[in-house]
Amino acid sequence: MFSKQTYINRRNQLRSQFKSGVLLFIGNDETGMNYEDNTYHFRQDSTFLYYFGLNKPGLYAIMDIESGNDYIFGDDLTIDSIVWMGSQPNISEMASTVGVEKTGTVSQFTDKINSYQKGTVHYLPPYRPEHHLKLMRYLGISPAESSLKVSIPFITAVGEQRNIKSEEEINEIEHAVSVTAEMHQAGMCYAKPGMTEAQVAAKVYEVALAAGGSISFPIIATINGQTLHNHYHGNTIKEGQLFLLDAGYETSMGYAGDMSSTFPVGKTFNEKQKEIYRIALAAHNGAIDMLKPGVHFRDVHIQVARVIFDGLKGMGFTKGNTEDAVANGAHALFFPCGTGHLMGLDVHDMENLGEQYVGYCGVPKSKQFGLKSLRLGRELKPNFVITIEPGIYFIPELIDLWQQNGTNKDFINFDRVNEYRNFGGIRNEEDLLITETGSRILGKPLAKSIEDVEAERAKAF
């Protein structure tokens, strides 16, 4: 946890954005897997963590703007629970560590929230079923309505504040990224032909847990890197295949790291793999070179699209005028996702608040295939933390769909593409801080060039 003053300052900054009303923060509960008491690891709501710091289930907090009072509500452990779970500080002791002097039970929270006039209570978008139940119970808002009645001013104020990382946050994130790099290095120095994907994922997971935190998102560890959200780990990996690892560490305070790496299952890349890898890496490094305050991230993404399209043109996969092709989204056959996203207490920072408000300053996102998956489309500012993660993917289902529909047929040589339909996917991903004059790659360095990756791979054999 940061110092008491950090949380006081954060709340004061938020308070200064409002003249009246009440800000409600609903902490997360434990979540049962197959019965109530067999729980997943607890994950506090990130906005609750940011302003109130307490990493415990069952809490509520209120900022009463007019009175200037902040409250934390929750029930203390019973003696029965202490026997089972050990002694723990009570709510008022915990609250005082984050500078909150007014505390109460959940029953007192009910009284307090009922004392406010309807419509004056601001709340953030619910993203768990329990949030819907609580909004119904405490604010009388039905699940059907609870996403519609969220407070845009609250979302916007939180988004603008959390987007600018403080020095102590940057240190914490840098730690997360360094452990993330260790996770990747462990995988890179461990995977060998004949193992399952699960064995590699397990080794990567071990590094995260051993460091005292957890993973910031479910590990992707796959020979099918072209499947972007792929959490299946059942395949046996073989010489000649590419292995795509996308994994990140979450510190005990909740800050995330997020990196991707791609390496050969054998000792070395083959020539086909090297050619594609070089294009992806050129796009990656080109994107990093562009990063500085004032640059619009959409422009970074478009430049990545150009580099990928041009590189693939050199190999005969694409054709025609690059500007026209990118404007038409033809690159998205190979690069259907975004170049990067905000990162902080959430690996996709504040995705729960809505990308439109946090990543797009309220401007609607493009609906074009590819561009609609770009999570960040605004001007960069100093102290933003973002990921850079261009990739090149050969997705058989998408190739077939486009070919069948003639999508972007003026820009794609489908016959040539089909020669690579089982190629897989390649992605590198790093985490960067936007500085006053440019950017800085966070965390320990991880092998990225073909030579460096192959040097790491040699250690596995």
Added chain:
Amino acid sequence: MFSKQTYINRRNQLRSQFKSGVLLFIGNDETGMNYEDNTYHFRQDSTFLYYFGLNKPGLYAIMDIESGNDYIFGDDLTIDSIVWMGSQPNISEMASTVGVEKTGTVSQFTDKINSYQKGTVHYLPPYRPEHHLKLMRYLGISPAESSLKVSIPFITAVGEQRNIKSEEEINEIEHAVSVTAEMHQAGMCYAKPGMTEAQVAAKVYEVALAAGGSISFPIIATINGQTLHNHYHGNTIKEGQLFLLDAGYETSMGYAGDMSSTFPVGKTFNEKQKEIYRIALAAHNGAIDMLKPGVHFRDVHIQVARVIFDGLKGMGFTKGNTEDAVANGAHALFFPCGTGHLMGLDVHDMENLGEQYVGYCGVPKSKQFGLKSLRLGRELKPNFVITIEPGIYFIPELIDLWQQNGTNKDFINFDRVNEYRNFGGIRNEEDLLITETGSRILGKPLAKSIEDVEAERAKAF
């Protein structure tokens, strides 16, 4: 997954317990951690798995007793999802693998469930917030009422059926237990003074993930074994301490293993530790010796209490007549939990259905401290799978509370107990099948005697 016929047979057996009405099975959804799309690993509802086998989120199933029809409802992937998640069989293809021919979309499920008369739809106890929301949406039952209107006949029929494990289930559970033993052995051969608890837990977790499944419950890996539900892994472990590990494997089909082991952080137990360990082990082995069909598990538990009380009497911790002491629950100062529980698709099998129905045949549980934590209090039958896990714990908060209140002061030498207040806790746990004539320990053997544990520990150094 088991064969189609297994699921058909299971449903037919369940159907035979009802003359009319509709049985509703609500499958589990994905659960977001800090935003909707950053999910915990998916865990299907166990009863859904048992009768309908499909390990996917967002499904509903219905057994219409009068028509004899079974249905599975869920939405197929869109082409967008296929691009992100790869090709997957559609609902009707998946349903046919478990012998269900009638399928539909979630919208068709809504129509179907609305077509039944109110009150004829049986449902099982909700244990996730999403279940409450769904019961409200589909059956019009408010969250306040949804736990009250559950179907006791449905609970009872499922409980009686799932309690009797088939041969193919026993094989699957035995596999879970064998991997569980490997997890423990890995921890036992790895832990060394100077490590954190998290490093040991991470190694144990790695073994589970590498085997292609997951953990069946959050790992307990602690030098504070006396804190029974302890998931804190932040301590550095030191020579002279005891390490208590309670961890289990969950197979990809959802079946659980659950074992505990206790070993010295150094190479060997000290004399104090050996003395207590021997008492706990005698209680453990004595419990196993009693297991056979017809034996009441409450009697096994009481016998364990006697052995622990007597053993501790020999060391001067307890005094007085053992029968009177156990009747008064005096043993529970050292053994406040149960001797074992049912195990199957859930590590505490069917805890979500209510222990009173599943573990107690509908008879209310004792309210005595200690006995109230016994999850199983009924006659054993062939093909039950249970755990045996007596332990001896020195819980400072509980010692202080009893001493202060004079609880069982005729049976406890508090001065002597206080000499051991920082001793920690000891537990062994194994998983057993009740056979026709007795019982059989499931899975690969794990070091349990002092000599065997010390032999394993030597490998860590």
